[in-house]
Amino acid sequence: MFPADLKYTKDHEWLKPAGDGTALVGITQYAQDALGDVVFVDLPEAGDAFTQGDEFGTVESVKTVSELNMPSAGEVLEVNAALADHPEAVNEDPYGKGWMVKIKLTGPLADLLDAKAYEALVSSESH
Numbered sequence: 001m002f003p004a005d006l007k008y009t010k011d012h013e014w015l016k017p018a019g020d021g022t023a024l025v026g027i028t029q030y031a032q033d034a035l036g037d038v039v040f041v042d043l044p045e046a047g048d049a050f051t052q053g054d055e056f057g058t059v060e061s062v063k064t065v066s067e068l069n070m071p072s073a074g075e076v077l078e079v080n081a082a083l084a085d086h087p088e089a090v091n092e093d094p095y096g097k098g099w100m101v102k103i104k105l106t107g108p109l110a111d112l113l114d115a116k117a118y119e120a121l122v123s124s125e126s127h
Contacts, residue, residue: 001119002028003095007071007109008118014095015071015112017105025071026099027059027090030122035061038090041083043068043100049075052107057100059090068100073107 006014012031016024032038040060050056050070057068080099083089090098113121 002030002115002122004115006095006115007112008115008121009069009071009112010121011067011069013069013071015109016095016099017109022077022102022104023072023074024099025056025101025103026094027068028118029094031066032091032094032098035059035066036063037061038087041087041090041100043079043083044076046076046078049073049106050103052110059087070103071112072103072105072109074103074105076101077104078102 002008006016008014008028012028014026014028018024038059038061041057043057051073052070054070055067056070059066059068079101082097083100092098
């Protein structure tokens with residue numbers, strides 16, 4: 001149900017390590033389902049640094065505004081600029097075109113869930 005090559009937070013962000021010290025970050029299918037139609041994504045600037053758990057932006061949907069929390073300490077290398085004009089990519093392809101930021105990892109991938117553990121968390125929240 002959730003891609004096995006990703007790591008997940010309890011706040012429904014995902015992190016995809018690239019193997020070169022960088023990683024992509026986005027929100028999960030579960031999160032975008034809960035949000036509904038995404039109409040705006042507010043992201044940081046390249047060069048901004050965050051510690052694990054820091055708010056790094058927001059996602060606005062027709063229902064609500066939700067904080068984005070950084071899954072691991074890192075420095076933003078790149079922001080998905082396409083989301084400024086096409087925020088619906090978050091709904092259409094949350095693990096692909098809907099990625100939010102690319103970071104240079106500066107901390108361990110501690111306290112992140114694997115796909116099985118994340119699926120168990122989602123399952124417990126939806127009952």
